[in-house]
Structures are given as C-alpha cells and as structure tokens.
Amino acid sequence: MAQEHVDLISSLPQDILHKINSFLPLKEAVRTSLLSTRWRSLWSPTTVNHFAAGDSPISAFDAVKDSLEAVGALLGSYESPEMRKLCFQFPKGDVTVLATKGVEKELHLNFFHSKKEDKSYYQMKVDFGDTTLINITNLSTLRILHLRSVVGVTEDFASSLLTNCQLLQSLRIEKCEGLKRIGIEKNESLRSLMIVDCMDIENVTVSATALRSFVYKGLLTQIHMKNALNLVDVVLDLEGAFGNSDFDCEEVLSLFSSLKEVETLTTSGWLLEWLCSAGVIFGRLEFQLSKLKQLRWIDSLMDNGKRDSLACFLNICPILEKLFITETSDLSLLSSTLA
Secondary structure: OOOOOOOOOOOOOHHHHHHHHOOOOHHHHHHHHHOOHHHHHOOOOEEEEEEOOOOOHHHHHHHHHHHHHHHHHHOOOOOOOEEEEEEEEEOOEEEEEEEEEEOOOEEEEEEEEOOOOHHHHHOOOOOHHHHHHOOOHHHHHOOEEEEEOOOOOOOOHHHHHHHHOOOOOEEEEEOOOOOOEEEEEEEOOOOEEEEEOOOOOOEEEEEEOOOOEEEEEEEEOEEEEEOOOOOOEEEEEEEEEEOOOOOOHHHHHHHHHOOOOOOEEEEEHHHHHHHHHOOOOHHHOOOOOOOOOEEEEEEOOOOHHHHHHHHHHHHHOOOOOEEEEEEOOOOEEEEEEOO
16 A cells, blocks of 8 residues: 655744745745645735825825835845735825845845826836935845836936945846836946846946846847956847837947957847848958857848848857857747857
C-alpha cells in the first residue's frame, strides 16, 4: 500500500513560513503561493483604505502624503516579503496601489484606476518629485524598484526619484502615461534600467557610470546615453513607429555610437532599414561597435530590404560571434554563428 504523502512544511506555524520566504528572492517567494492554500494565504495583501475629503489641492496632497507614508511603513522592515493593497477613494473614482516588497530591498508598485477618466483627475497626486517634502527615509535604502501604471508624473520624475533612492541599482518604469522625459544625471549606483511601453515619452537621457543593462521597449524616441563605459547589454525593441519627437538619422547614429562598449545588442530590423533608406552606409561611419559579440535582430518578417540593411550594419561589428534573427509574427528564431 502506497504511503500517503504528508505536507509537513505547509503545516508549520505561519511565522516559520514567513521566515522561509525571507530567504528567497522576491520572484521565487511569490511563486510559493502556488504550493498550497496555506502558502497562498501568506500573500493575501493587507488592505489599507484612504478617503479623500474633496477635490481641493489640499486633499490631493494629503492623499499623496498618506500613500507615501504607507509605502514608507511597508519598507520599515525587510525581514520578510510582504504585499499591501492601498485603496484611495476619491469623489471621481478609486485608485488602488498594489505594493509588494522583497527582502533584498526590492519594491514593486502597481497602480490600478477604476475608470479611464479618473487618470486625469489623479495625475496631480502621483508626483515623486514631492517626496522631499515628506519624511520617507525608508526610500533611501531601496535597491530594486518597479513602477507600473503611474500617471501624470513630472518631467523631473526619474532624477527626483533617484535623489531619494541613492542606492538604487535596478529601476523598471512600465506603462506610465504622461511621462515625457526621463533624465538621470551623474548617477553612480544604477546598474539596470528598463523602460517599457511609456507611450508619451519624448526624451531619455542617461548618465550612469555603473549602468550595465539598458532595455527600452516602445515607440522610437530621443535616447541619449552618456558615460556608458560599463554598459554591456542593450535592448532597443521598437514598435515600428516614431514617437512624439522630431529627429533625424544623426540622432539615431549618435545613439549607436554611444554603444561602443556594448557586447550584446537587440535592435529592431525596421530601424536599420530606415537608416539605410535614408542614405546611411554603415561601413563608412567613423565608429564601430568594436566589442559587440552578440546581435539579436527582431522584426515581423525578413524581406530583401531588411536583409540588405542587416548585412550593411554588420560592417560595424568586426568581432561579432553570434547573430540571432527573430521573426515576431510566428516567433520563429533562427541563429547563426559567425566564423
């Protein structure tokens, strides 16, 4: 007779289960919620309700203050992972912030809006540039931060945020409507920057000497990389359309010239084809991607024009070892190893 399996770990006291979670990276800790109902209960978010008294700027500021203080309280201890749901109720709709922290000084903030029109109402309330007016010292210890669906942030959003998070090593900004500019100047701690589907972005300027990975996914916009001496991995996943800025080939070539130290590059095929159609001959440029070892080309299809533009681009990749061609329409992946 087969011995019945007994789940001894799930039957442990909740404090011990929290302690087990505390030894795991946040991504792995969240996955424990799939093990059983008992583990899932560890990730039932604590709900904190906030009510705004009216539409006045004072009530709006109070709502921001409450939200930041709640996040600060969440970050008061990194002894165990935790999830907290912050619910803000306004006369014109509700906003919910799902805050998840990890033991490795990691914070994820995901914003949900009850109605589409509520975003314009809430935009004056989510302004991390005002965090200096509020005593949230716990933000200064963050190492990893992921912001999703924050709307109406100011132009100095990133620089103000990094001023309050001087030890931040990884920053991901995703689907933040209204964000037009990201400026990071003279930063020495940031190692990874990811900007995903921020459709209003017009300019990205980054000067971060320790930056090793940069990922940009969205519409083509102005991107300026300065002092990128340690940058080795870059992804430019562009959606086949121009963003909200007017620029020419020289600005795109200037971006490529700032990637001379990069070893792994992912880029969109249509961008290379556009440059070639505008008269760019890569083999005659004054720079080369002299350290590039791996190139990933992505597009919906590979036709003659894109093939020729790729061949032209390879002229500035003298030590390339691997070329991956990804056709996103059917997710087929072809790889070639160069001699």
